[in-house]
Amino acid sequence: MNKAPALYELNSAVEALATNIAALPLAEKFRQLANLAWHQRERNSAWALELAEQAEQGLQAMPAEQALQVAWRLQLVRIEVRRLRSEAAQDEALASGILQAAEAAGDWISAADCCWVLSQLATGAGNTPACCAWLERGADYAERAGDSSRQQILQCSQARYAGFADPDAVEQRWGDSLTRDTAALTAPAAAITLLYAAHRAMRASKLSESAQGFSAVIEPLQQAGYIREAIISLVNLGSIFNDLNDPQAALEWMERGLNLARVHGWPSSIASCQLQLGETLRLLGRLDLAEQQMTAARDCLAAWPESRNFAVTLGYLGWLALDQQRPMEATSLFTELQALGGYADLQLKAQRGQAHALFDLGQLEQAETCALEALRKAISRGATELELELCLLLARIAQRQPAAPEGKALQYLERANQGGQSIAGYKNSGELLNALAQAYADAGRYREAFETSQQAANSRAQSLSRESANRLESIQLRNLSESARAQTEHLHQLAEAERQKAALMQGNNATLEKLGLIGLQLTRHLDQASVFAALSQHIPALLDARAFEIYLLDDDGMGLQSVYGLEDGESIPPSHIALSEPSSNAARCARERDELSIQLAADGSDPSQVPGTMRTLSALFAPLLIGERLLGVVTAQSPLADAYGEHERMVFRTLNAYTAIALDNARAYRQLQQAQSQLMAQEKLAALGALVAGIAHELNTPLGNSLLMASTLEQRTAEVESAVLTKALRRSELESYFNEAKAMARLIMLGLESAARLIGSFKQVAVDRTAEQRRPFDLAQLCEQIVATLQASIRKRGHRITLDIPPDILLDSFPGPFGQILSNLIENAMVHGFGERREGHEGLMNLSARRMSGERVELRFQDDGVGISAAHAARIFEPFFTTKFGQGGSGLGLSVSYNIANSLLGGSLTLDRSVVNGSCFVLFLPLKAPTPSDDSAQESGGQGESKF
Known part of the structure; x- marks a missing residue:
């Protein structure tokens, strides 16, 4: 009962697990729910997350050691789903932490599965060496656990990924050793072994064998839950049909892969399919359609700029731009690809493409320099076919250069021809031979020109023969694929009949x-x-x-x-x-x-x-x-x-x-x-307390000034009165006293008027906040009143706020709750947006409004703070979510504001994610708030019985 789940499992076993869960004891049921979530991670990601939530509820019913293992498994499920959905998260660190805990506990199965997850994260980020290292480490753990099926899956995957970087080393290390004894393998392990064999044949240019391998493995992959690998295999099959000069068949397979990727909604898989589909359309000459697919792929893969797929996309777009007679754009794309670094094969092809683009632009010297550098690298890497293509390009450059030495182009063409003859099974292209024949003729070497033109004619005939053979082979492969598909469908029908028969025999299952x-x-x-x-x-x-x-x-x-x-x-x-x-x-x-x-x-x-x-x-x-x-x-x-x-x-x-x-x-x-209601009440009281403190601080200045002037006036009056009584008062002193009295009275009046305005604003705002009173109000006036009550706090923290609100926007709504939203936004900007800004670096806030059609108004509150990260932006309106726990943040300010805006005020509060500097909240409100429902929620408790 405590056996760990397989790394992958057949559909039939997963369906049986789902059916039998309900009859299990409680603790075992929750453990098997976790296993079911694990097996659904690629089949149905949304359901896998739901199952993980259910399983997590039962952790407390399990023994401590088992609960820990199940908790690890649930975390791995969530990491896998996020990976497939291309959702940004710190999952590598999380998976590494689980791996360390599993190693410490001696749980080698969990450790192996952590390595599998980490390998998939690495390959998604374009780090093939790290992917292979994790797979090798995972295979060691599987061997320690005595799980030969896991070990085979991890080793075959390692050999497959390593083959992308160094196929010769892979052949020396593994060769066909992984495919010899497959009879004892489980079906999921056998499927991955067949996939490794298909990739091995493709690397060896055994097109027919690799096409049959990929065609045969797609259904087993889907049955075993390798949905992403099935998508990639469909795309690879399409690429093989491209090599067989059957782009129509290639399109069919690639569209099947794209449709499967879209069913599951995985962005990176969709982009990979679009990328290869675009290249196929380019080869067919459908350049506009090719550009649509490749551009969509680049927009998605730009989130992983270091990945191989993104690099391949730039290269494909570069060659597409050359086909579209846009060499400047091609130059930019190839330059961007070379700036990425890594992927030596792609870098070399990019340099060749750059030389082509410069040639098309007429920049012959730069094109020659670039091509010669690429030729040097091709020779050092033993990339003979690429060397031939570069020699042909250099010959074309020499033919266009007026000052080129005589015979320079011919030398490059002869070198390319000799290189082609040195490759076993390689037939020089008709383009090369025709160019060489023309060069011989231009040099007066007519006999050699005639012989070479004859070779060119033979090459064209052989090329047509090869194309016909490839086409025939493609048709045969199509027939084999259709036959395999029909056989698979027949087996499905038999399996369905058996399943129905079993269902009839097991009445208790219902x-x-x-x-x-x-x-x-x-x-x-x-x-x-x-x-x-x-x-x-x-x-x-x-x-x-x-x-x-x-x-x-x-x-x-x-x-x-x-x-x-x-x-x-x-x-x-x-x-x-x-x-x-x-x-x-x-x-x-x-x-x-x-x-x-x-x-x-x-x-x-x-x-x-x-x-x-x-x-x-x-x-x-x-x-x-x-x-x-x-x-x-x-x-x-x-x-x-x-x-x-x-x-x-x-x-x-x-x-x-x-x-x-x-x-x-x-x-x-x-x-x-109940706890949330208490915290919300505390939040409101805290806001009102801050409001009172702010007003008290604001009143100190005008009242203090008025008191000072009044005491001064009293003193001067006493002096004048004494002078009158002693008959010592001069006319100039009396006139001076009158002038001073008028000035001090004016200052006293200004101070008291300022205090009266502040008290009036405070009375209105405080009354509105303590009760949800509905009344008509002018938006600009209310915002000025609210900001006035908060100015003390804003200035104390060294910040500034500006208002840009047209007059005469009248609302029939709830000013108190509206004021709470605005106060929360200002406080949020000062605490989270500006943080601990030093003196001299004030934070700027702006509140603007405009009237919209449909009797609505839009308010935008923007600050120039640090902004909100993408990871936090999706959660800022959740209750209790805050990045300032223990530092004054309750996690309720924005949640309360969101609820007020969407319920009581009948509008909406959102975050404008398009703003780059700082953050911007957008509040839409109707000019007339909806009438709240008088219905109160009633919570009905059950009636008890009086028996037993």
Whole structure:
């Protein structure tokens, strides 16, 4: 039962696993859910994630060591799905951490699977050496675990990837050793072995053998769950038909691969198919269509600029630009490819393409320099065919150069011809031989010109013969493929017939499947009322449960309270049972924490029978347990004797397990809602407190100034009065006093008016915030009032805010909640956007608005802070999500703002991800807010029973 899942598994085994899960004990069921999620990672990624979530709920019901292994497996499932979906994440570090833990625990199977996942991450990033290193390490772990199937899969994959970089080294190390003894291999291991053989034949230019290999392996790959490898094999098959000069057949296979990739929605797989499809269209001369496919592939693969696929895309686009007579664009593309570095074969082809582009631009000296450098590298690498192509290009350059030495072009052409003759099985092209014949004629060497022209004619005839042979071979391969497909379809039909026959012979499977669906429905709900409604719907269809009741344990653990009960379809009045009650079977079930099956006396004399209720002859009691934690008790009762056999007890037991999970989830969710409500209330109080503190700070200046002026005026008045009494007052002193009094009175009035305005703004904003009062208001005025109350905090932190709001935008809405949104956005910008900016580096915020069609207004709040990363942008409106935990961030500010905007104000709050510098939030609001519904949500609890 504790056997680890295979790395890959056949569809039939995965379907059987899904069917049998419902009948397993609780802990084993959750473990197998994790295994099912693992096997669905490529078949159905979305379902794999759902299964992983369900399995995670059961970790606490497992032994600690097993729970840890299952937790690792669930993490690997999520990493694999993110990889396939091309979702950015720190998955390499996460997988490496799991690998270290698995190594420390001596869990070699988990360690091998971690290496597999890391190898796939590496190849996706274009790091083939790292991919091969992880596969070799994983094969060692599989050998330690004694898992020959895993070892074969990892070794064949290593040999396949290593062949891209150094095919000769791969042949020396493995050759055909991996394909000799395949009889004892599992089907998934055999499929990967066949795939390795097909790649090996393709590298050896055995086109017919490789085409048959890829054609034969596609169906086994899909059956074993290697969906991505099946897509790649379809594309490779198309490339082989291109080499066989049958681009129409190539298009068919590549379109099949593209369709399969689109079904699963994997961006990188779709881009790989589009890339090869575009190259095939280029060879067919369909240049516009080719450009569409290649450009789409480049846009997707640009997320992995170091990958080989992206480099190949640049090269293909470069040759396409040459075909389209756009040499400047080709030069740019080949330059970009060379700047990437790595991939020596692609770099050399890029340099050759660059020379072609410069030649087309008429830059002959630069073209010659580039071609000579490429020729030197081709010679050092032993790339003889590329050497011939470069010699032909250099000859064409020499023919165009007026000052080229006589015979220079001929030397290059003779060198190319001699090089072609040195390659076993290579036939010099008609283009080369024609150019050489013309060069001989221009040099007056007519005999050699005639002989070479004869060779050119023979070469053209042989080329046509080869093309015909390739075409015939392609037709034969097509027929073989169609025959294989028909055979596969026939086998599918036979398998389906056997499956239907087995389904008819296993009647219990229908009940188990139904229980599985009921379990999914129960555990999906997060409130008790929905759980009870689902139970009352399904239990009568599975059991003779004329009476059914659920008790939950009191908080003090001393009694059971009935929360839901039915008897003949009618609700049962609630009741309470002390856990110490000796005559209560429900209390006994809770005390013993064990299932009870009871047969009662037909005359009703059993002490647990409650007078006035349905006469019960059979009863089942089962504890609601989450691990060792007791939630309550469930009972089902029937007026029939011996109503519950082993089958019925199994059904009842399974339902109780699902019910316990559902009720525990509902309780946890209710507690989470309560905690969230408390935090939201605290958030509002904190905002109001900050508002009061800000206003107090703002009032200090005008009131202080007014107090100073008033005391000064009082002092000057006393001085003048003393002078009057002593008859020492001069006219000039009196005039000076009048002037000073007027000035000080004016300053006092200005200070008090400023304070009055601030208090007025505060009174309006504070009243709006403490109650959701709806009223008409001018948007510009309200925003000025709100910003005024926050200016103290903004200036204190060294930042600045500007407003750009047209006057006369009138709203009939809720100013208080709107003010809370604006306050949250300003605070969010200062805490997260600007962070700890040093003095002299102020943060700038701008709030702008414009009226839109359809009686709406758009507000944009933008700052020039650090911005929001792509990883965080998708989660910023989630409750409790913050990057400042422990630093003042509650994770509720933007969540609360989002809920207010979308519900109470009837609008929307979004993040504009197109903004590069800083961040920008966009708030759309109707000029007239919707009228809130008066309906209040009611949470219905169940009615209890008074029996047992």
